[in-house]
Amino acid sequence: MNELDLIELILRETSAYVKAKYAGRTRLRVQEKNGANDLLTEVDVAAQSQIVNRISKSFPTDTVIAEEEGLDQHPDTPPSRCWVIDPIDGTQNFLRGLFPAFAISIAFVRNGEISAAGIAMPVTQDLYLAERNCGATRNTQPLQVSPHGELGRARVEVDFSVPEDREATLESLGQVIHAAGQLRCEGSAAVALCAVAAAEAEAYVHVGLSPWDYAAGQLIVEEAGGTASRLDGSPLALFDGKEGILISNGAVHSALLGHLSAAREPAPAPE
Amino acid sequence: MNELDLIELILRETSAYVKAKYAGRTRLRVQEKNGANDLLTEVDVAAQSQIVNRISKSFPTDTVIAEEEGLDQHPDTPPSRCWVIDPIDGTQNFLRGLFPAFAISIAFVRNGEISAAGIAMPVTQDLYLAERNCGATRNTQPLQVSPHGELGRARVEVDFSVPEDREATLESLGQVIHAAGQLRCEGSAAVALCAVAAAEAEAYVHVGLSPWDYAAGQLIVEEAGGTASRLDGSPLALFDGKEGILISNGAVHSALLGHLSAAREPAPAPE
Numbered sequence: 001m002n003e004l005d006l007i008e009l010i011l012r013e014t015s016a017y018v019k020a021k022y023a024g025r026t027r028l029r030v031q032e033k034n035g036a037n038d039l040l041t042e043v044d045v046a047a048q049s050q051i052v053n054r055i056s057k058s059f060p061t062d063t064v065i066a067e068e069e070g071l072d073q074h075p076d077t078p079p080s081r082c083w084v085i086d087p088i089d090g091t092q093n094f095l096r097g098l099f100p101a102f103a104i105s106i107a108f109v110r111n112g113e114i115s116a117a118g119i120a121m122p123v124t125q126d127l128y129l130a131e132r133n134c135g136a137t138r139n140t141q142p143l144q145v146s147p148h149g150e151l152g153r154a155r156v157e158v159d160f161s162v163p164e165d166r167e168a169t170l171e172s173l174g175q176v177i178h179a180a181g182q183l184r185c186e187g188s189a190a191v192a193l194c195a196v197a198a199a200e201a202e203a204y205v206h207v208g209l210s211p212w213d214y215a216a217g218q219l220i221v222e223e224a225g226g227t228a229s230r231l232d233g234s235p236l237a238l239f240d241g242k243e244g245i246l247i248s249n250g251a252v253h254s255a256l257l258g259h260l261s262a263a264r265e266p267a268p269a270p271e
Numbered sequence: 272m273n274e275l276d277l278i279e280l281i282l283r284e285t286s287a288y289v290k291a292k293y294a295g296r297t298r299l300r301v302q303e304k305n306g307a308n309d310l311l312t313e314v315d316v317a318a319q320s321q322i323v324n325r326i327s328k329s330f331p332t333d334t335v336i337a338e339e340e341g342l343d344q345h346p347d348t349p350p351s352r353c354w355v356i357d358p359i360d361g362t363q364n365f366l367r368g369l370f371p372a373f374a375i376s377i378a379f380v381r382n383g384e385i386s387a388a389g390i391a392m393p394v395t396q397d398l399y400l401a402e403r404n405c406g407a408t409r410n411t412q413p414l415q416v417s418p419h420g421e422l423g424r425a426r427v428e429v430d431f432s433v434p435e436d437r438e439a440t441l442e443s444l445g446q447v448i449h450a451a452g453q454l455r456c457e458g459s460a461a462v463a464l465c466a467v468a469a470a471e472a473e474a475y476v477h478v479g480l481s482p483w484d485y486a487a488g489q490l491i492v493e494e495a496g497g498t499a500s501r502l503d504g505s506p507l508a509l510f511d512g513k514e515g516i517l518i519s520n521g522a523v524h525s526a527l528l529g530h531l532s533a534a535r536e537p538a539p540a541p542e
Binding site: 036037092096097099100101150152153155160163166167170177178179180181182183184185186187198200201 | 307308363367368370371372421423424426431434437438441448449450451452453454455456457458469471472
């Protein structure tokens with residue numbers, strides 16, 4: 001079984017498990033990680049454990065990086081074979097029940113380059129898959145980003161992060177917020193990136209994410225014809241220690257970078 | 272048939288029609304109303320026409336106010352019997368396919384007081400109903416707003432409106448955006464208000480809505496135990512000519528009003 005086949009197999013199993021748990025979400029044990037807006041449920045932990053065990057069985061010497069349970073330390077130099085996992089991206093949405101806007105995200109990374117990826121949405125059981133240079137699919141149908149290049153008509157997905165980081169978020173994204181046609185904030189990077197890949201949105205921007213939040217989504221968008229970078233336009237490399245990401249259909253990318261760089265210019269001194 | 276029964280009947284019919292059209296949404300005729308971010312599809316027009324015809328058959332002398340087709344003029348003094356309709360709230364989401372975050376909204380208003388209301392979500396076929404003093408339901412299950420009163424842990428739904436109004440939106444909502452625990456923006460007032468009624472969110476705030484955007488949702492939240500007001504805390508009356516709304520679980524209402532009034536205070540003069 002190759003890596004993409006394994007991702008698909010694991011996502012189908014884990015997605016069914018998470019969907020069942022979602023139905024009984026009001027009875028789950030919930031912990032606060034870094035305050036009330038960063039939560040961990042028993043389902044995050046169990047789903048991650050299922051995923052990690054399944055990978056270890058097939059590829060016992062591979063490195064595994066994941067959001068929960070102390071697996072979140074990522075290396076400065078990329079391992080030759082590495083899996084990057086978010087068992088539930090959008091835990092708040094999972095718990096509150098607002099839309100099916102949460103997802104399971106798995107990427108396989110070879111020498112720092114994402115080479116296979118999958119995202120599953122448990123409520124709808126939609127499955128997004130991509131392999132480097134082979135395209136991206138949703139439920140086996142090929143995906144293609146939207147061609148729209150006019151920012152004032154584009155749909156841009158943002159995230160407002162936790163309250164403590166929100167001032168910085170607004171400062172960095174202020175120009176983007178003013179310029180975008182439609183703004184949406186669903187609270188899951190993986191879900192938003194699937195929307196970009198499926199031409200349901202033109203771009204997703206976030207000032208501070210970890211590799212497991214976007215690794216799978218990045219490849220899915222790139223293989224659907226889109227573009228990924230850091231907020232300064234530099235390449236989006238998983239382990240470069242930076243946190244901001246801009247992932248788009250390509251056509252609105254440079255316009256968005258222009259608005260992001262405006263936020264970094266110092267304000268003119270008062271006269 | 273009383274007004275609530277008629278609302279339920281119409282919503283079931285129209286929701287099935289809109290769901291079928293959603294499946295073929297890429298082939299629809301679309302017009303711009305006020306620019307690229309305010310769209311009208313043939314489905315908005317046909318759904319509204321179905322709803323209005325059905326009401327006229329049962330109550331031929333009632334006033335009808337609706338978003339499309341020249342029915343959007345609302346009176347200064349409330350008619351004795353009046354229907355307030357949005358055939359699709361969230362037309363952008365309907366067209367782009369991002370989540371099932373669009374809804375059909377119908378309210379019956381007697382002498383200015385909303386007395387019966389329903390909202391249908393075509394993709395999931397969920398049906399929210401409320402009657403004054405009789406409670407609110409989703410698919411016949413009673414709804415109750417969340418008891419959470421701490422704004423820093425609350426989920427607040429906002430909307431960023433069209434680009435032209437976004438600066439005003441950010442100015443009015445700036446304090447709220449900083450203070451809320453979680454922020455979400457799905458782009459449909461009706462859907463967000465159902466989330467408040469169902470305890471999936473604590474509040475919804477918008478600086479400029481028309482009666483058809485919130486009439487049904489207001490009653491559903493109030494009958495689920497929540498609170499509705501204008502942004503200055505005054506009562507939310509459909510035809511008072513004001514546009515800002517704050518609808519919440521009640522427990523976070525005064526904290527949100529405090530943050531909204533801070534935005535209206537003039538900035539202190541520079542020394």
